[in-house]
Amino acid sequence: MSGNPLSLLEGVRVANVGAELFAESIRAQGGRAAQVDWKPPAGGDRQTAGIIERMSACDEANERAAERLQAARPTWIDVATAKDVIPGMQDRMILHSGPPIAWERMSGPMRGAVVGAILLEGWAKDEREAERLGANGEISFEPCHHHSSVGPMAGVTSPSMPVNVIENQAPPELGGGNRAYCNLNEGLGKVLRYGAYSPEVLDRLRWMREELGPALRATIRAMGGLDIKNLIARAIHMGDEVHNRNLAATATFIRMTMPHLADAVGDGKLVARAARFISGNDHFFLNYGMPSAKASLEAMRGVENCSLVYTMARNGTDFGIRVSGLGERWFTAPAKMPIGLFFPGFRQEDANPDIGDSAIMETLGLGGFVMGAAPAIVQFVGGTPAEALRATNEMYGITWTRSRDYTLPVLEFAGAPMAIDVRKVVETNVLPIINTGIAHRQAGIGQIGAGILRAPEAPFREALLALAEKMGV
C-alpha cells in the first residue's frame, strides 16, 4: 500500500485502441527534434554574431531585471474614470494602442474607434465632424503605453471612460508600487476597440460608464484588492493562455467577484445586469490580464545594459518594441497580417494588419508563448494542439528565464518562457509568436476572426544594434 497506483502499470497489457494518437504525438515531437536544422547564429551575419558575443554584460543586467519581473504582484485595486487616474491624461486627448501614430497613417479600425470615442465624449455631433476633428489636429493622440496604460485592439481610451487600476504590489526595491490602467472589455463583434461606432456600440459604452464601472468599483473596494497573478496562474492550469483564450480566467473572475458584487450593489436587478454582461463575454478578463502584464513589465524598464523586451505593441499600421536598457525608445516595422479563422461571412482579404497592445501578454511570456498548455485554443485561432506545444517549446529558446508563478501542467509544471531577450531573437532567428483577434480593415465593422502571427524581425535587430552601440560594443 505505498506509492501511487499509476506507477504500478508495469507488465500490464495495453490494448491498441488509442495508441495511434499517441504514436502521432510521438511522431510530432520526434519530427520536431529531427528538423532542428542547425543554422548559423544571427542568420550567418558574422558581424552581428560577433556583436552578440561581446554583449555578455547584458547577462547580469537581465538577471536583475528578470528578478523584478518574477517578483511582480499585479493586483486589481480599483475602477476609476480615465481622466482622474491616468497620468498625463488631458481633455481632448485620446490614447491608442501600439507605437505613436498620427491620424493620417491610422488604419480603418483605429480611425473608427477614434470616431466612436469622439462621439462618446460629445466632442462632435456626428461621424463627419468627428473625422474632421481627428484629422485637423484638435485631438492629441498618444500611445496608451506612454501613459502607464494598455488597451486591446485599437486600445482607444478617452477621458470619461472607466478603467481598471492595477497595482504591482511587489516591494519597491524590486520595482513595485507602480500602477497600470486599462479600459473595460466590451465583448466581441461590433465593439469600439475593433473600430465599430454605431449607436449600439456607444449605448453600451455609456452603460459601462454609468452603471458597470461604478458597480465594479464598489465590488473591488469591498474586496480590498484581487491578486491577478494568482488568478492568471490558476487560469493557465485550466487551459487558458490568457490572451485569446480567457474562458477559465473570466469564469474564475466571476466566481471570485460575484459574492462581493451582490453584497456591495444590493439591488438584484442591477447585479443581474452586471452579471449578465460579464458572463456573456468570454474575454472579459483580458482587460485585467493586460494591465497586470503591463504593471509587471514596467518594473523592469530602464535597467542599464538589459536586453529584455518590456513592450511589444501594434497600432494596426506599425509593430513596435521597447527594450529595458534603451528606455522609452520605440523600434518599429510595418505590422504584419495575422493568419487565422474567420467568422462566417469574412475572409483573409478583409483583415486589418496586426493591431493592439494585447501583445503585452506575449511580452510577459503568456498568450502565444504558453499555447502548449492551452490546446483548446486552436479551435479559436487555428493550428493543432501538437503545433501549439511546439510553439511553446520554441519560445523557451528566445526567453531569458522561466516564470516561477505561471507554470504549465502539460510540461510537468515547467515555468512559462518569460522575458524575451533581443540577443536570442536575433541569434536564433526565432520570432515571438503572438495570438491575436483580427479586425476588419474598414472602420465601423468590428472583429472578424482570430489568429496567430510572428513578430517582424527588424525591430529586434535594430534594438540589438542600438543597445550594442549604447554599451560601447
Next chain:
Amino acid sequence: MSGNPLSLLEGVRVANVGAELFAESIRAQGGRAAQVDWKPPAGGDRQTAGIIERMSACDEANERAAERLQAARPTWIDVATAKDVIPGMQDRMILHSGPPIAWERMSGPMRGAVVGAILLEGWAKDEREAERLGANGEISFEPCHHHSSVGPMAGVTSPSMPVNVIENQAPPELGGGNRAYCNLNEGLGKVLRYGAYSPEVLDRLRWMREELGPALRATIRAMGGLDIKNLIARAIHMGDEVHNRNLAATATFIRMTMPHLADAVGDGKLVARAARFISGNDHFFLNYGMPSAKASLEAMRGVENCSLVYTMARNGTDFGIRVSGLGERWFTAPAKMPIGLFFPGFRQEDANPDIGDSAIMETLGLGGFVMGAAPAIVQFVGGTPAEALRATNEMYGITWTRSRDYTLPVLEFAGAPMAIDVRKVVETNVLPIINTGIAHRQAGIGQIGAGILRAPEAPFREALLALAEKMGV
C-alpha cells in the same frame, strides 16, 4: 499569406532550452510503448478466454447501448425536496452510496453520515439515540442507485434534503426521458458526506434546505434548464476531469447561473450568501455531474446481451458494479484503499476504504479515465501529468467506444474512452482507474485527502461469467 504560421517552422533553428522536458515526455511515452509486455488473454485462463471468444453477440448489443449513451442529453431542470421527487422515497428511509448494506457492516464515515441525517430529520434528539435507531431496524437503508439517485462519498440522502433534478432529454427511442437525483454539495472538510455530523454540519444542511435550495430552484426555473453535457464538455477543455477536479466546471456553472440567480432572487444579501457558498466550494459542480452521468448511463440499462457496465459504486465496505445485460444485479468485492495525498495532520492509516457513488463519473468514461486532459489534477490526487496521460490511454483498452461530445484537446480532440466492457476488463486485466476523495475511517471527522485507485477485479470476472451463462455460452 496562406496556411497557419505555426506550420511554417521548418528550417527554424530551435534552441535547447525546454528540450529536456520534451525528451522526458517522449521517453515517458516511448517507455510505455516499450513495456507493452504481452500477456495471455484473461490472465492465461484458457476457459475464460474461450468464453469471451464465444460472446460476440455482445457486440451488436453494445453498439445499440452505446448509441443511447452517446445520445444522452443530461439537463438540470429543477431543485426539489427529496421526498417529493425521488421515486420510492419514504419516511424513515435513508439512501446511501454503493451497493446495498446493513447498519452492521457500515463503515465509520457511512454511520456518521447516517447519524447526521437522522438528527437533521429530527428522528432522534442526540447521537446515541440516532445510532440506536440506525441499529435497531427502524430506518430503512437503500442504495441511492435503487432510487434513480447518486450521492458522493456516504451519499446519504434523507427525505427533507433538497436535490438536483437532472433529466436526460434524449429522444425516448434512445432511452431519453429518464431523470436522476443528487443532493447538493456541502463543500470539503467537515461535511456530512464524509461522516461528520457536528452542529456546524447540521446548521449548514438546514441553511441549504431553507435558503440555498429554494434560491437554486428559482434560478433553474428562470433559466428553463441548463445543458450539463455541454458544460462538462467545456470543463474538460479547461482541464477538469469532473470528478476530483471541478474547478472550471464550478466556475462556469457560476458564470452561467449568477445572472439568473440575481434576477430570480432579487435580494442582494441573499444572492451574496448563495454566491459566497457556491463560490467557496471547488467541488460544487460534482453534484450536477454525477446525476448527469447517472441519467446518461441509466439509458443503457437492461439491453439484452450487453456487456457494458452502467454502475460502479462503493459504500465504504463493498465495491459493486452492474452490467446492462444483467439488469439490477450487483457484483461486489471488498472496497479497496485509495492511495493519495493527505491534508496536514492525516495519513494513509487514517483512510477509510473507497466510498461513494462518484465512480459514476468513471463509469461514463470521465474522472480517472480522462486525467490525461486534466494534468493539474495530480496536485490534488498525486502522480505526474505523464502518468495521468498514460492512465487515459490505458482506459481506451477497456472501453467500447469514444465519446462524441466529451473530447480531449491534448489528444488532438479524441473522444473520451467511454463505456467499460466487462469482456475487455477481464481479457486485458486492465482495471478501471478511479479518482476519489478520501474519508477518515472514523465517524464524525470528515475528508482527509484525495487519491487514486483501481477497481477490484472479481466483480468484473463474476459479471462476465454470469452474462455468459445468461447468454447460454
